[in-house]
Amino acid sequence: MNVETPIWRQVRAAIVAEIAAGEFPPGTPLPAEKLLAERFGCAIGTIRRATDGLVAEGALTRQQGRGTFVAGHTPERSFRFFHLRPADGRPLLPDTQFLDFARLKATPAQARALGLAPTAPLLRARHLQCLAGEPAMLEELWLPETLFPGLDGQRFAGRPGTVYDLYQREFGLSVTRIEEQLRAIAAPARIASRLGLAAASPVLMIERVAFAVDGKPVELRLAWADTTSLAYFNSRA
């Protein structure tokens, strides 16, 4: 009479909920598999089944002999979502130049993308990503103010690590999935000049929505990339 959801899914959901609730800050180990099995009243294999997906997504990392850890948004981890590389495919860490920070109202399209009420208050941060010292991509980050209480330009620009690391450490929002739309457009004048391009040069425009472990959208990001000597790398199995 088991038409219910499998135990491993229930366990997975429970663990995700605990992580999303901030019970295990990034870098801390989950209870050992044996303990989890006891706590949830199931077999160790079921615990593994439940965590396998999280490990594959990068939300957890397992280390033989040490434990299972909630993945922090180290540069390498965030890098999973950074697709811009030189033509040879060699991964290159970008460095970021902060531009400005503002508080605005959502447009209908933005509200829809983030699942918010129309004209909900948003925070907007803009910065420039540089690769090998050259301006590579201009980015606009749009954040629901309710999810990022008290965030301002100082705290944003003064963060130590990556943007997603900030979301996770300070607001308990762990980005694990993104959805992107890519288009080729003629660069608007303001953007072209920031990238050191002639006006109306073709640029790669990226529209991203980032989701937290629990599936909630937490960020809308618009980006304009100069792909004359770089490319957006994607690989699918």
Added chain:
Amino acid sequence: MNVETPIWRQVRAAIVAEIAAGEFPPGTPLPAEKLLAERFGCAIGTIRRATDGLVAEGALTRQQGRGTFVAGHTPERSFRFFHLRPADGRPLLPDTQFLDFARLKATPAQARALGLAPTAPLLRARHLQCLAGEPAMLEELWLPETLFPGLDGQRFAGRPGTVYDLYQREFGLSVTRIEEQLRAIAAPARIASRLGLAAASPVLMIERVAFAVDGKPVELRLAWADTTSLAYFNSRA
């Protein structure tokens, strides 16, 4: 004393090899897990572990009560690699207009991308992908002649299903993974006119290498997409 590769990896490799050798044509069921366990002298769980990855990649499909099948390249399956959609994200099957077919020599860059000797003979097919009746993307397919013996324009254009279905049915090459590079460029005159665009309009250029189950590169594909009312959709966990 087990420093060797795990059994499940060996089993996986063996199954992949058999599929690549054409022992199980697409659509046919693999031997039941119990049989495979006996044949390989291991437990059923180990068989499942071995096939889990193939299922995730879409090379196999499991159906409770029926069996485990070698996935054919149905339109839906090939669709996993088709990323162009209207802005609303609604998936839309393209239809294809054949343009031409030729036999040429590889450029150094093409040979490198396909892992071939310089100036190896290549087959080139060109076609136009249309979405909702409108020209959406121009594609150039470059194929190593040695992998596609006897392929010509007639057989290419006259195929019943998708391109990848042709590769699999007639040449035993099952595409399971692709790597892509995306760039925004100004459309060359010939391409712009095919897409019904003004010369030098921004288009999304896609460079793809497709790999078979066994990891061998089998196709180099260049594509130019009109993204004025379409977008390239990508999602990563």
Added chain:
DNA sequence: CCCAATTTGTTCGTATGTATA
């Protein structure tokens, strides 16, 4: 229509190997 055989899906428990502290 029901029944039985087959096949995958889920879950359990256990044992051993290997890496870490």
Added chain:
DNA sequence: TTATACATACGAACAAATTGG
């Protein structure tokens, strides 16, 4: 060395879906 934790592997049982009689 010892204890802990994950990695691999085995075997068993039952559930659920499918198929064919």
